Amino acid sequence: MYSLRKYIETMSDFSEESWKALNNCLSEMEFQKNEPLLKVGDTCSSIFFIESGFCKSFYNLDGKEVNTAFYFEDEFATNIKSLTSSSKSEYAIKACEKTKVIRIDKTKLLEAYTKSHQIETFGRKVLESVMTKQEEHSDSFKIFTPKQRFDNLISKYPDFLQRVSLTQTATYLGISRETLSRFRAIK
């Protein structure tokens, strides 16, 4: 749990009591490669803090996985819509390699909110950070051409393609695999 505590302390004030209260919401889990953290049709009841490894969120389009997000170390993975509206998730999340996470239980977290203002602030900041990342990625589709989108990704995450295969990156950028392969060849 130490990785999460460290993370929280860098972003807000957090008392020993708050930490203890938050601890009741947490559990450590480990997923093997390709193991699901959230399945389509299930209601998302967790926020996962990635300690090691990484995960992806994806949509099933005619049998093909279209990747909507990747979550790396020190990031939070969840499906906001399903989590906050208790609706069935249209997206799945799975581990892309052996991944250790700290699972934050939604129900317990909501209880903790009522007891600790610091925890609710933390919860809000988690959402804000997930959202900011999403906003940037979303806008890149309107502002950039496919090639620029690729260049932008590489400049922000230089080792992205070392961890994520070209095939998977392609659907994330909304580009065909072949076109992405050619982009890479050019530069």
Place this chain on the structure above:
Amino acid sequence: MYSLRKYIETMSDFSEESWKALNNCLSEMEFQKNEPLLKVGDTCSSIFFIESGFCKSFYNLDGKEVNTAFYFEDEFATNIKSLTSSSKSEYAIKACEKTKVIRIDKTKLLEAYTKSHQIETFGRKVLESVMTKQEEHSDSFKIFTPKQRFDNLISKYPDFLQRVSLTQTATYLGISRETLSRFRAIK
């Protein structure tokens, strides 16, 4: 202010005290068509609840406005990144027609959070709703073709084009104006 109160009451429990506390954060404002709610380079210090009219968020790309979001009645307009990290906004927001809003002051809202748990829950839900909308729009770029993206928009918001011009809708969908005009002609 009644429109906001009504809105809040449909989404959460809200006591008379919370409402009074929240009221200190609010002010009613009116913007003329094309008047800015947020300028590029300014730090966003507000969340705007749209009472009537509508606004858009846009990015300036070589002098052209690329629209990243539209906000209609009963929705909240803000730039999350600038708002939450107190950074300079890369996006501007302006009224697309004469628009009445309730401005929620960020600083005062943060103070109110410390006093009322109900208000903090409200704040969290506002972000969640903005985020869910954004997530859907973002994913539509990965899942759909330009044509499908257009069809999808029209099926969700049948009167979108009655309010937003084709030219403005085009950049929002990441499609050229001409192509969008042809999509519309087909169906």
Place this chain on the structure above:
DNA sequence: TAAATTTTGTGACTTTTGACACAGGTTTGT
């Protein structure tokens, strides 16, 4: 470690979308 599976690169061709140009409408503001 060998076989099976997945991933990647590349060529040839097709489809889609964009860019430019221009004419006709519509809205806005003075």
Place this chain on the structure above:
DNA sequence: ACAAACCTGTGTCAAAAGTCACAAAATTTA
């Protein structure tokens, strides 16, 4: 009410990206 600004439709052409096919490389797994 008139001019200016803006919006829309449409034709032609060019560019970008997608699709299909297949071989080579890398990775996984039995």
